[in-house]
Amino acid sequence: MFPRVIIQIFLIISFFLFGYNITYIILTKKRNKNNNNDEEIQNKLKETRLFARIGVMVFNVFICLVCLNIFFFDPIAKIFPRINLGISDEIVQIVGLTLVIGGNITLSLAYHELGIYWSYPIDGIKKKRKLVTSGIYGKIRHPIYLSFNLFCIGFIMILLDWILLIVYIIGAIGLYFQAIDEEKILIEYFKEEYINYKQTTGRFFVKYNRV
Numbered sequence: 001m002f003p004r005v006i007i008q009i010f011l012i013i014s015f016f017l018f019g020y021n022i023t024y025i026i027l028t029k030k031r032n033k034n035n036n037n038d039e040e041i042q043n044k045l046k047e048t049r050l051f052a053r054i055g056v057m058v059f060n061v062f063i064c065l066v067c068l069n070i071f072f073f074d075p076i077a078k079i080f081p082r083i084n085l086g087i088s089d090e091i092v093q094i095v096g097l098t099l100v101i102g103g104n105i106t107l108s109l110a111y112h113e114l115g116i117y118w119s120y121p122i123d124g125i126k127k128k129r130k131l132v133t134s135g136i137y138g139k140i141r142h143p144i145y146l147s148f149n150l151f152c153i154g155f156i157m158i159l160l161d162w163i164l165l166i167v168y169i170i171g172a173i174g175l176y177f178q179a180i181d182e183e184k185i186l187i188e189y190f191k192e193e194y195i196n197y198k199q200t201t202g203r204f205f206v207k208y209n210r211v
Contacts, residue, residue: 002093004073010097010158011070017104018151021111055178058171059148065164066155082160089160096157103150109136110143131190133197139206141197142179146204149175179203 002010069076085092113135136143152168183203186194201207 002090007073007093007158008070010093010100011066011155014097014100014104014151014155015067015070017101018107021104021107055171055174058167058174059152062152062155062164062167062171065161065167066159069159069161076161080161080163083156083162083165084160092160093158096154099150099154099157101154103147103154106136106143106150107147110147113137131186131193131197133201137201139201141183141201141203145175145179149204 082089114132114137140146149172152164152171156164156168183194183198187198190197
């Protein structure tokens with residue numbers, strides 16, 4: 001395993017990039033002057049938001065645990081045994097850092113493409129003027145959720161922490177069902193346009209159509 005200082009540097013760089021993406025989308029969102037909710041859609045989302053709340057809350061817990069590792073890496077390592085994959089820890093951690101960077105890139109591409117059309121999952125779906133299908137959304141329907149998964153898996157590989165792994169599994173299940181529920185609502189909202197969009201894109205990964 002890399003020395004504690006190296007791991008802390010990995011984490012700080014990762015959080016800096018993540019913070020940049022979050023700051024960008026919040027500032028961009030403020031430019032949107034049309035934030036009126038579609039009442040019919042909001043009513044349908046009352047129950048489905050449960051999955052989003054679980055996913056987002058668990059993801060926040062995950063981030064807090066990673067932050068604790070920045071400042072209390074050694075004490076935590078003594079309490080909780082690290083994951084042993086049977087290969088060099090350094091290789092696993094480098095792969096983990098690569099995934100975190102990939103998650104940041106994916107998140108940045110998704111946020112820049114959505115712009116003012118982005119909405120926080122637990123807010124429900126805002127009234128939108130169009131379905132965003134350009135850029136990364138032309139290949140993947142839920143790149144933001146993909147980025148969250150890349151983040152989490154990357155951090156788990158960097159820290160080799162069993163607790164993070166358990167928290168991630170719970171959060172990933174919540175976000176998975178949230179994505180499915182969102183698609184049902186989007187079909188009702190955008191109708192044929194979203195159905196056609198679904199056929200040409202993958203939910204979390206690029207869809208390769210057989211010729």
